[in-house]
Amino acid sequence: MSTPPLSGxxxxxxxxxxxxxxxxxALADFGATxxxxxxxxxxETARLMQPFYQGRTGRENSALYxxxxxxxxxxxxxxxxxxxxxxxxxxxxxxxVVAESYAPGxxxxxxxxxxxxxxxxxxxxxxxxxxxxxxxxSARLAGYGNIGASVSGYQDLVGWPDQLPIGPFGPYTxxxxxxxxxxxxxxxxxHRRRTGEGCHIDLAQSEIGVFLLSPQLADxxxxxxxxxxxxxxxxxxxPHGVYQCLAEHGRDRFVAIAVCDDAQWQALAGQLxxxxxxxxxxxxxxxxxxxxxxxxxxxxxxWTATQRAQDVEARLQAQGVPAHLAVTSADWARDPQLAHxxxxxxxxxxxxxxxxxxxxxxxxxxxxxxxxxxxxxxGQDNExxxxxxxxxxxxxxxxxxxxxxxx
Amino acid sequence: MGLLNGYRVLDLTDERGLLxxxxxxxLGADVVQAxxxxxxxxxHAAPLGKRDGQPYSYLxxxxxxxxxxxxxxxxxxxGRHVLRQLASRADFFIESLGPGxxxxxxxxxxxxxxxxxxxxxxxxxxxxxDGPKAGYADSDLVVWxxxxxxxxxxxxxxxxxxxSVPQAFLNAAADAAGGMLLAHHARARDxxxxxxxxxxxxxxxxxxxxxxxxxxxxxxHPEWAALISPTARTDQSGSGTGTSSHxxxxxxxxxxxxxxxxxxxxxxxxxxxxFRWMHAEGVGGDSxxxxxxxxxxxxxxxxxxxxxxxxxxxxxxxxxxxxxxxxEILQAAISYKxxxxxxxxxxxxxxxxxxxxxxxxxxxxxxxRAQTMPGRWAxxxxxxxxxxxxxxxLGEHTDEVLTxxxxxxxxxxxSLRERRAVA
Numbered sequence: 001m002s003t004p005p006l007s008g009x010x011x012x013x014x015x016x017x018x019x020x021x022x023x024x025x026a027l028a029d030f031g032a033t034x035x036x037x038x039x040x041x042x043x044e045t046a047r048l049m050q051p052f053y054q055g056r057t058g059r060e061n062s063a064l065y066x067x068x069x070x071x072x073x074x075x076x077x078x079x080x081x082x083x084x085x086x087x088x089x090x091x092x093x094x095x096x097v098v099a100e101s102y103a104p105g106x107x108x109x110x111x112x113x114x115x116x117x118x119x120x121x122x123x124x125x126x127x128x129x130x131x132x133x134x135x136x137x138s139a140r141l142a143g144y145g146n147i148g149a150s151v152s153g154y155q156d157l158v159g160w161p162d163q164l165p166i167g168p169f170g171p172y173t174x175x176x177x178x179x180x181x182x183x184x185x186x187x188x189x190x191h192r193r194r195t196g197e198g199c200h201i202d203l204a205q206s207e208i209g210v211f212l213l214s215p216q217l218a219d220x221x222x223x224x225x226x227x228x229x230x231x232x233x234x235x236x237x238x239p240h241g242v243y244q245c246l247a248e249h250g251r252d253r254f255v256a257i258a259v260c261d262d263a264q265w266q267a268l269a270g271q272l273x274x275x276x277x278x279x280x281x282x283x284x285x286x287x288x289x290x291x292x293x294x295x296x297x298x299x300x301x302x303w304t305a306t307q308r309a310q311d312v313e314a315r316l317q318a319q320g321v322p323a324h325l326a327v328t329s330a331d332w333a334r335d336p337q338l339a340h341x342x343x344x345x346x347x348x349x350x351x352x353x354x355x356x357x358x359x360x361x362x363x364x365x366x367x368x369x370x371x372x373x374x375x376x377x378x379g380q381d382n383e384x385x386x387x388x389x390x391x392x393x394x395x396x397x398x399x400x401x402x403x404x405x406x407x
Numbered sequence: 408m409g410l411l412n413g414y415r416v417l418d419l420t421d422e423r424g425l426l427x428x429x430x431x432x433x434l435g436a437d438v439v440q441a442x443x444x445x446x447x448x449x450x451h452a453a454p455l456g457k458r459d460g461q462p463y464s465y466l467x468x469x470x471x472x473x474x475x476x477x478x479x480x481x482x483x484x485x486g487r488h489v490l491r492q493l494a495s496r497a498d499f500f501i502e503s504l505g506p507g508x509x510x511x512x513x514x515x516x517x518x519x520x521x522x523x524x525x526x527x528x529x530x531x532x533x534x535x536x537d538g539p540k541a542g543y544a545d546s547d548l549v550v551w552x553x554x555x556x557x558x559x560x561x562x563x564x565x566x567x568x569x570x571s572v573p574q575a576f577l578n579a580a581a582d583a584a585g586g587m588l589l590a591h592h593a594r595a596r597d598x599x600x601x602x603x604x605x606x607x608x609x610x611x612x613x614x615x616x617x618x619x620x621x622x623x624x625x626x627x628h629p630e631w632a633a634l635i636s637p638t639a640r641t642d643q644s645g646s647g648t649g650t651s652s653h654x655x656x657x658x659x660x661x662x663x664x665x666x667x668x669x670x671x672x673x674x675x676x677x678x679x680x681x682f683r684w685m686h687a688e689g690v691g692g693d694s695x696x697x698x699x700x701x702x703x704x705x706x707x708x709x710x711x712x713x714x715x716x717x718x719x720x721x722x723x724x725x726x727x728x729x730x731x732x733x734x735e736i737l738q739a740a741i742s743y744k745x746x747x748x749x750x751x752x753x754x755x756x757x758x759x760x761x762x763x764x765x766x767x768x769x770x771x772x773x774x775x776r777a778q779t780m781p782g783r784w785a786x787x788x789x790x791x792x793x794x795x796x797x798x799x800x801l802g803e804h805t806d807e808v809l810t811x812x813x814x815x816x817x818x819x820x821x822s823l824r825e826r827r828a829v830a
Contacts, residue, residue: 002593002599003596003597004593005589005590005593005595005596006589006592018616026585030589030592043672043673045673045674048671048672048673049616049617050618050621050626051617051618051620052626053624053625053626054624054625054626055626055627055628063617063620063621063623063624063626064617066620067617067620068617114788132761133761133765133786134786135764135765135786136762136764136765137761137764138760139761141737141740141741141748142677142740142741142744142745142746143740143746143748146655146667147748150748150751151748151751151759151761152751153752153753153755153756155656155665155750155751156663156751156752157570157571158560158568158569158570158571159562160565160568163562163653164653164656164663165663165750166560166562166568166653166656167655167665168570168614169559169560169615169618170614170616170618171616172570172614175578176577178613179578179581179585180430180581180785181785182585182588183431183588184410184434184784184787184791186585186588186589186591186592187410187411187434187588188787189592190410190411190588190591191410191411191791193595197789199787199788199789200787201785201791202785202786203784203785204765204785207762207765207767207781207785208784210756210762210767210781211781211784212426212572212577213572213753213756213781214465214470214780214781215452215453215464215465215466215468215469215470215572216454216465216572216753217469217753217756217768217779218465218468218779218780219454219465219753220753220754220756221768221778221779222456222465222779223456225456225753226752226753226754227571227572227752227753229571230571231568232548232566232568232569233571234453234548234573235454240546240548241548242567242568242569243566244566252564254552254557254566256548256551256569258546258548258549260546316544317543317544320544321544322544322545322548323544323549324543324549325552325553326557326566326567327552327553327554327555327558327619328558328622329555329618329620329622330622332612332622333619333622335608336538336539337534337535337606337608338608338609340535340537341535341538341606343609344623352624356620356623356624357620358612358613358619359609360586361582361586361605361609361610361612361613362583362586362589362604362605363586363603364586364590364603364604365516365601365602365604366590366593366599366602367589367590367593367601369589
């Protein structure tokens with residue numbers, strides 16, 4: 001096995017919830033030493049979020065926190081104390097990368113802004129990821145990702161045309177932001193490798209949301225088109241939707257079906273046992289099908305309603321028609337394709353026996369990502385971080401611990 | 408100067424992967440988009456407009472922007488030879504042709520890795536190159552269903568909903584860019600390239616807020632709705648999926664508002680702030696201040712907050728927000744620290760003072776090719792981004808690239824054109 005690509009890279013991860021921690025998680029998977037710094041008194045939001053091991057709430061039980069922070073060392077630090085801030089400054093001096101996701105201005109209030117860190121660590125690469133960015137009239141807008149989904153256009157783009165929108169599932173910009181954060185951070189690290197020069201990266205999660213609507217924005221700038229929610233319909237293809245199937249164990253089940261070309265339509269029509277539709281010349285092309293999307297949705301839904309979702313998937317896929325059941329967590333955990341890729345990772349865990357985390361989303365053939373340990377319990381590695389990584393002697397460590405800063 | 412100046416990227420993606428190369432190009436890499444002689448199928452991807460009487464894809468115009476373009480006969484051996492030559496000079500290669508397609512054209516990792524052992528080769532597929540579903544017919548919606556974010560996103564009793572702008576492959580393409588740079592850091596150490604295999608289905612787990620882990624960790628009834636509506640906890644019916652997400656949406660003077668009546672220690676303070684704002688504006692008297700939203704679940708358990716109270720709160724909130732504009736709400740959100748914001752549509756985004764203040768939009772190209780679009784997606788304290796050119800016209804840079812990358816002279820280029828290997 002080759003050396004992990006980021007081994008030796010030191011990361012002080014001051015970020016919290018999802019959009020920041022997911023970046024540090026990726027760095028840890030590929031060999032970086034990542035210290036996750038958290039308040040021991042003001043519990044970080046992700047620790048309070050579902051899902052929980054055995055369904056029990058508790059700050060050590062969140063599987064969301066677990067998957068965002070696996071592989072990291074955990075340090076509990078009270079930044080409201082001078083001793084706590086002194087430790088934070090030492091960490092910032094030690095680190096190659098400092099990551100944070102506080103409201104703009106918060107790090108500066110602790111003396112941990114880029115300008116201050118750079119004085120002690122000139123080539124540091126700092127990532128500040130926030131909802132709106134560090135500058136601009138709305139920089140101070142507070143919020144979690146559902147606010148991000150509103151200010152980046154997504155709340156409006158999910159829903160039925162005849163209803164109020166419902167928005168995407170969860171804080172959408174928390175999912176897309178870290179993907180871009182990782183790319184610009186790795187590019188900055190490569191620049192540092194080549195030139196010795198560090199930098200500060202200001203990434204606004206809401207801007208990443210808008211960036212992924214680039215085609216719709218260009219369309220607006222060009223011809224004033226305002227993008228519309230359209231249920232599960234597509235602009236170019238029909239039938240295209242999510243259809244109810246037989247309920248299973250008292251739970252509604254659904255299958256997604258997308259007919260993307262004329263051959264797929266013929267194959268679907270054959271399965272529907274609707275020779276009238278199959279023979280209908282008006283439906284032979286995409287434009288004709290789009291014009292009669294409503295009628296086709298009714299026909300498809302009538303067919304799926306009497307079958308199990310996984311059977312519809314199998315039948316249609318056998319004919320080359322794009323279809324997949326809408327997976328629940330239980331389906332996801334048993335999905336043979338995800339299992340084939342080894343995506344769900346099981347790790348030994350002191351309290352739960354086994355911890356479950358998502359794997360790296362990119363399979364590297366020579367230096368694959370490794371999840372070396374589950375996410376830390378709060379303050380789990382205080383001594384290891386201060387003594388082992390920062391090199392504090394026992395007396396100094398004891399002094400810091402006695403001051404109450406490690407909480 | 409960009410952060411990735413000096414690196415060459417050969418990009419064979421279609422609409423499922425264009426974004427990855429765009430990201431690297433924005434950071435300064437020299438990205439060459441290779442298209443078949445008839446043009447990329449991404450040139451026909453929605454949303455569509457018209458320019459010069461021709462269909463014009465805004466997806467192509469934006470996600471192929473900042474790249475150079477070369478047209479190559481992908482179906483013929485001579486064209487493929489040109490691509491292999493280009494790959495031998497590239498630092499990165501990306502493709503999204505589908506399982507096995509690149510390999511069948513002699514452009515798989517096995518072949519290109521032999522020609523150029525330092526190459527970082529990324530492949531983007533729906534499910535993967537092998538495994539039981541590798542051969543599945545796919546589409547953005549179908550991958551969204553298979554990855555996890557679709558099923559929980561229901562509006563009442565109707566089927567779950569996707570985002571109306573396809574997102575599955577965009578997430579995968581962004582992951583491919585991340586994976587490529589991880590492989591690049593490995594190469595910086597040992598000089599060796601490798602395969603970066605990205606499957607959109609697996610990528611989408613991240614878009615479920617950990618919900619896909621509920622079953623493995625034994626959380627049988629994650630009551631997500633309780634985060635949305637506190638009184639949903641008193642609904643013993645079970646699934647919680649019946650609770651409408653409309654509870655988060657309110658009408659204001661000029662559109663819609665996103666506002667959770669959020670509860671608990673983390674988010675409850677923001678709800679308290681909201682009622683302080685209402686109070687400061689003289690609405691509702693003191694009565695709306697009598698609940699502490701941080702401990703609302705306890706109040707519900709003790710019977711001190713009932714469904715009737717919830718109705719009262721919602722009615723007062725609806726009346727209050729109904730008289731506000733999105734802009735007034737934004738100002739209040741900043742000064743009172745609220746989790747409450749107008750729902751932006753694409754017109755609002757285009758005219759956002761915040762985005763304008765950060766120089767987010769850029770116009771690339773000029774004259775008939777000018778196109779305004781999102782530009783720099785992060786702000787770096789040193790020169791980091793380069794936004795240079797609009798999306799290429801078909802074969803626009805063929806000569807330039809053959810010269811720059813391969814050193815071909817005029818006669819060599821002409822001969823390739825005459826043989827229809829390039830255009």
